[in-house]
Amino acid sequence: MTPQTISRVDVTPAAAEVIHQLRDQHGPLMFHQSGGCCDGSSPMCFAKGDFIIGSSDVWLGQIEECDFWMSEDQFEYWKHTHLTVDVTPGRGASFSLEIPLGVRFIIRSRLFDYEELDHLTPIRSGE
Template sequence: MGKIVERVTATDAALELIDRLRARHGPLMFHQSGGCCDGSSPMCYPQGEFRIGGSDVKLGEIGGCPFYMNQSQFEYWQHTQLIIDVVPGRGGMFSLEGPEGVRFHTRSRIYTDEEWAVLEKQPVQIGAE
């Protein structure tokens, strides 16, 4: 099998927060908000609490947790790698990290030409598993 390029990664701080939240809430999942109630923050939910629809794309996993984004938003962001980090402040009102005094934050970078060549051959999963 060839090289795998990750569409979503997480910083050490985000991975540590995921571990704390998982210890408290059990298995988790993420969905990149599209800008409705909670802006464009990555939202953390107990696994299965957020319903994945037929138009959601699974970008990968962070800290062993699946990470999804709406397909129309993915079309716009597909050329960038999402890097999930943690910053001080109040998170989305529906996201589990809210009471922690920090929030998940999405950073991004554009893929290199070499990475994009690999990604074009990597299928994405659309809809729930």
């Protein structure tokens, strides 16, 4: 029996609902978490192609059919952490698509256990 691959990133039902609403308005979407300015390390949602992925970005997986990317520097801090994208009321200070809805995406996290570390979804570098 082959062990199941463990996702590095997941989404709550509430966040999935917002993603579906945004996809209906904007078409295919993507997420990026930079750890930089604006909302710091809040995940930002963009129409696919509106944020240019570079060679220093790392693909962690997909949530609701949306690629989830993180800057390589940020990934070094978070590589042992499972991320869950959630949504909370309030306006963030970013350019993320959910802002006009009066909500913002946030990250909830936990450390992977030792068994999970051996079965994580492989990452890949940006284009």
